[in-house]
Amino acid sequence: MRILTMRPSLSLLFTLLVFALPVTAAEPGFESLFDGKALDGWEGNSNIFRVQDGAIVGGTLAEPIARNEFLCTWQEFNDFELRLKFKVLGEGANAGVQIRSRRIPNHHEVKGYQADLGDGWWGSLYDESRRNKILAAADPATVKQVLKRGDWNDYTIRCQGRRIQLSINGQQTVDYTEGDEGIEQTGLIGLQIHGGKPSEAWYKDIRIKKL
Helix, strand or coil: CCCCCCCCCHHHHHHHHHHHCCHHHHCCCCEECCCCCCCCCEECCCCCEEEECCEEEEEECCCCECCCEEEEECCCECCEEEEEEEEEECCCCEEEEEEEEEECCCCCCEEEEEEEEECCCCCCEEEECCCCEEEECCCHHHHHHHCCCCCCEEEEEEEECCEEEEEECCEEEEEEECCCCCCCCCEEEEEEECCECCEEEEEEEEEEEEC
């Protein structure tokens, strides 16, 4: 009896190899900011932020959120591409990713750019506790086509020079160039849960490439 064996094609071997590689190997130059287990390298309110199921979770669905809270990196960043996954749960939930930001001394707030999340804000760029306004608004119709409500979504945030670009699930939502020479272009990265109704903001697979 002759047993037939199949020799896998080069394309199949390559495909199997790619899927076997960790995220960092498949994304050259990127390093992880969160290992899925502990909040090493981050600081914030431990009563508000926790690690659950391999993600950083801010807030709770059990009770209202008293005020804005932020979990921030100890390290500062200037030019970079940040990639992460997010999902936001709860009626009226609002959250965001701070970039090039600073803690306000003796205060719970953070000031700086925010890649926004939440109804009316998805994919927009907001200036948190500084100019307190939308700097560049995403088109709601465009976001609606790609956003997966209550499920995981990809956020890509690219900062190079005075230019900031935001994308959700591969769809660019903002391309903004800072015109104010006095606005700082370096700082912390932070994860926000907004004060308000019971809600949760989930973040995972957080990685960064310095440009």
